[in-house]
Structure formats: C-alpha cells, structure tokens
Amino acid sequence: MTTVRVRLTLIYSGLFLLTSVVLLVTVNLLLRQALRSRIGGLPDPPDAPVRGDLVDRPPPLPDLVEEVINYQWGVAALTVGVLALVSVIVGWLVAGRILRPIHRITATARRLSVSNLHERIALSGPRDELKELADTFDAMLDRLERSVEAQRRFIANASHELRTPLAVQRAAIEIGLPEDVGEIRDKLLFHNHRTENLIDALLVLAQAEHGLDRRRPVALDEVVRLVLAEGGSDDITVTARTEPFVVDGDPVLLNRLVTNLVDNAIRYNRSGGTVEITLTHGVLTVRNTGPEVPRERFGDLFEPFRRLHTTREQGTGLGLSIVASIAKAHGADVRVSPNPGGGLELAVVFARHPGRLRGITTNPL
Structure with a gap:
C-alpha cells in the first residue's frame, strides 16, 4: 500500500515531466519546421572551387538541418532523464514538508491518553486547511478533558456519598437489631456487604478505564x-x-x-x-x-x-x-x-x- 507522500511525489513528478516533455517536443518540432522553411527559401549555392583533384563542397543544407535536429533530440532526452530524477527528489522533499503537520497530529493522537489530555498540537503557521484541522483536534481535546475531569469528580463524590450511608446502615443493623432476629440480621448484613462490594468494584472499574495518572x-x-x-x-x-x-x-x-x-x-x-x-x-x-x-x-x-x-x-x-x-x-x-x-x-x-x-x-x- 502506497503512502500519501509517495502518491504526492508521483503526482508532482508526473505533472512536471509531462509539461517538460510537451515543451521540449513542441520546441523541437517548431524548430525543425522553421529551419526547413528558411532553408527552402534560400538560393542555390554557387559551385565549389576546385583545389587540385579535391572539390571543397560543404554538406547540403537539408542534411545539416537533420543533424542539428537529431542533436537537439538527444539533448532533450538527456535533459528529460535528469529532470525526472530531480523532480522525484524534489517532489519527495516537498511532499514531506507539506505532510509534516499531519505527522505531528498523528503523533499527538497516538501519544494521548487519559493521563495526558492536557497536551495540545498547537500548530503554528498560515491559516490553511491543516491549521484548521489541528485547531479542531485541539478543541475536541478541550471538550474531552473537561468531560474526563467531570467524570473524575463524579466518581470521587459518588464514592463518598454511596459508602457513607452503607456504613451507617451496617452499623445500625449490627447494633440496633436484637439477637432473636438473627436470620433477618444476617441477610441484611449480607446484602449490605454485597452492595458495598458492588460499589467498590464499579469505582475500581471506572478508575481503571480512565487510565493511570501516576506510575x-x-x-x-x-x-x-x-x-x-x-x-x-x-x-x-x-x-x-x-x-x-x-x-x-x-x-x-x-x-x-x-x-x-x-x-x-x-x-x-x-x-x-x-x-x-x-x-x-x-x-x-x-x-x-x-x-x-x-x-x-x-x-x-x-x-x-x-x-x-x-x-x-x-x-x-x-x-x-x-x-x-x-x-x-x-x-x-x-x-x-x-x-x-x-x-x-x-x-x-x-x-x-x-x-x-x-x-x-x-x-x-
């Protein structure tokens, strides 16, 4: 599976190479057409002078045009190859720089737990889509932190408010009921003890699900x-x-x-x-x-x-x-x-x- 950085690099490189190839091909074709048109309108060259047995004849102009155009195509192909390598490297670096805020957001999200909800991304820079995403994430963390703090306060209050009446009930049962109602007394004490255990278990479960504040x-x-x-x-x-x-x-x-x-x-x-x-x-x-x-x-x-x-x-x-x-x-x-x-x-x-x-x-x- 390709990453977003790889896909962005391929897109940047592909667009750059496409425009470069179109530009070079267009320039070469127009240059060939212009040279042929200009040469076709020139007068025929005079006869070359004879030096002994050798005749000093320059190459025909059409052949010279083809040599120039072929050389131009070779240089263009080499240039496209170099540009392909450069565009991949530059595209990779540019994509990494663009995605750096995304990596920061991801690292913060992975690091967060109930014990460090106070941390924020606090992304700086221009007001763009990534800055808006980071600010939205920070606002969500603010709401989540307030909710967790409210739950913690509720657990602390519930622990006090629920245990106190149960302790009073247990003392009243043990002290206030006479010995001749032993069966009822034992049953009330059993259910009282079971309720205390249930409350303790629920409080421990809530504390464990909220994570660890200190280790x-x-x-x-x-x-x-x-x-x-x-x-x-x-x-x-x-x-x-x-x-x-x-x-x-x-x-x-x-x-x-x-x-x-x-x-x-x-x-x-x-x-x-x-x-x-x-x-x-x-x-x-x-x-x-x-x-x-x-x-x-x-x-x-x-x-x-x-x-x-x-x-x-x-x-x-x-x-x-x-x-x-x-x-x-x-x-x-x-x-x-x-x-x-x-x-x-x-x-x-x-x-x-x-x-x-x-x-x-x-x-x-």
Whole structure:
C-alpha cells in the first residue's frame, strides 16, 4: 500500500515531466519546421572551387538541418532523464514538508491518553486547511478533558456519598437489631456487604478505564504472594510459582487485578479442585479446574454483569471486567483458553521491564 507522500511525489513528478516533455517536443518540432522553411527559401549555392583533384563542397543544407535536429533530440532526452530524477527528489522533499503537520497530529493522537489530555498540537503557521484541522483536534481535546475531569469528580463524590450511608446502615443493623432476629440480621448484613462490594468494584472499574495518572515500579511477584497470603479456600488447593518481575503501574490496581483473578478461579471451581498460578517472563497465568466454558462464550467473560455459571459464592459479575480494564491501563493483554479437563487458563501478558532477579520461589497454600 502506497503512502500519501509517495502518491504526492508521483503526482508532482508526473505533472512536471509531462509539461517538460510537451515543451521540449513542441520546441523541437517548431524548430525543425522553421529551419526547413528558411532553408527552402534560400538560393542555390554557387559551385565549389576546385583545389587540385579535391572539390571543397560543404554538406547540403537539408542534411545539416537533420543533424542539428537529431542533436537537439538527444539533448532533450538527456535533459528529460535528469529532470525526472530531480523532480522525484524534489517532489519527495516537498511532499514531506507539506505532510509534516499531519505527522505531528498523528503523533499527538497516538501519544494521548487519559493521563495526558492536557497536551495540545498547537500548530503554528498560515491559516490553511491543516491549521484548521489541528485547531479542531485541539478543541475536541478541550471538550474531552473537561468531560474526563467531570467524570473524575463524579466518581470521587459518588464514592463518598454511596459508602457513607452503607456504613451507617451496617452499623445500625449490627447494633440496633436484637439477637432473636438473627436470620433477618444476617441477610441484611449480607446484602449490605454485597452492595458495598458492588460499589467498590464499579469505582475500581471506572478508575481503571480512565487510565493511570501516576506510575511507579511495582514488584508483581510480591503482589501475588501478598494476595495469596490474605485469601484462599478450605477445599481448593492453590499453588503459586513466581519469578521476580517489575511492572510500571499502580500497586492498588495491580493488587485488585491479581485478587480478582484468584477469586474468580476459586469461585468458578469444583469442590476439591485446584488453582495454579504462575508468573514467568512477564506473563501472569491462572489456571483452575472449574466447569467447561464454550469458546463462543469467551468474549462474555469480560463483559460487565455476565455470569456464565452458578457459582459457589455469588459475585458482582465485574471481576474479569475489572481485570481487563486494569490490564489495558497497564498496557497488558488478557488471553483466555480452555484448560484440559475443564476450567480456564487466563493469562495477563505484561510488557517486559528489567528487574533484579532474586530467584524463583514456590508457595504451596
């Protein structure tokens, strides 16, 4: 596929060569016609003088005209060849200069994310179509930045306004209800806790989808060990094999990513099943022995509020959606494949970051 610069170069060179060839051909044809007309009107030359046995005769005028015209055609052909090379070089340079603002706009668009929406193209120069395009793009970024800032303020306000009444409700249930209504009390506390988890998950999902404002080196192997030390299941065997790996990102979001992967593998599992976690060469892999999932349903795993099976513990339906959003915010890819015998293998592939090797550890839980 040819680029715009190549096409512009070909157009410039083609037009230049076409006009040059037409000009040279026209000049040569008119010159031949003029010479023949002028020579045809001249009187015949006198007889040439005789010098001994040699006769000093000049060449006939018509032959001289043909020699001049042929020489003119040769010079014209050489000139067209040189001009062809020069026109390609000049056309390439001119096309590059004309398209330079387009490259600047493209580079800015590729570099932009939620964390650097304050950047602008700020194209200088004459008020032409490219300047108008850059200014339109900058105006769009202004609107987008204001929208993102409004969403961030809404998330912060929602976090405060939603968590506070839930905390008050939980305290009222725990303190105000008597012991003889234990079943109702437990059910209210369960739904209260579930609502809190749902709100927390939605807020984390919104934060991950907005990108990362700040990054810092995070030891992902330490995050895995911390998550495994804090959680687990009595009838699910969890094993982990990790090697040192550093990710530039947010430690809280990375902790939630690992937590959701492990919780999902435990929740969607069979009694007495296993969960295997590995971290090697920048790939975090979580395998479980849960139910089989058809390949055509893989895409639904990362959609919010999608539950493919009845689980041991009802979740919010946002676990893997949050995983996908956090991975995208860190420049990672999430891949899913069926595990032989049932269950899934979820792999999060991070960009490589140089880290100090400290050896490989194995943690059976």
